[in-house]
Amino acid sequence: MSLVAIKFPEDFITDTKEFAIKDYRTITQQIMYWADIGKKQELRNWQLDKMRIGLQQAKSNLIATNDDVERIFNKCK
Numbered sequence: 290m291s292l293v294a295i296k297f298p299e300d301f302i303t304d305t306k307e308f309a310i311k312d313y314r315t316i317t318q319q320i321m322y323w324a325d326i327g328k329k330q331e332l333r334n335w336q337l338d339k340m341r342i343g344l345q346q347a348k349s350n351l352i353a354t355n356d357d358v359e360r361i362f363n364k365c366k
Contacts, residue, residue, distance in 0.1 A: 340365070 297305075302316060309319035340361065347358045 305316050305319050309316050312319070314322065343361065344358060347361075
C-alpha cells in the first residue's frame, strides 16, 4: 500500500489524536477507522434509497408484484 501526504487543519488533528489515544490507535489509524465507518454508512444509505425506489415502483405496479414486495421486506428483517 502506498502512502500519500494530506493536509488537515491543526484542530482536526488535535481532536483526532485525543480519540486515537483513547483507543490505542495512531492518528492515521483513527482517520482510517472514521473513514471506514462513514463508507459503511454511505453504502447503507445507498442501499436503503435503492430499496425505497424499488418499493415505490412496486406499489405503483411499475416493476413488481405483491410477492416481490413481501420478499424484499422479509430480506430486510
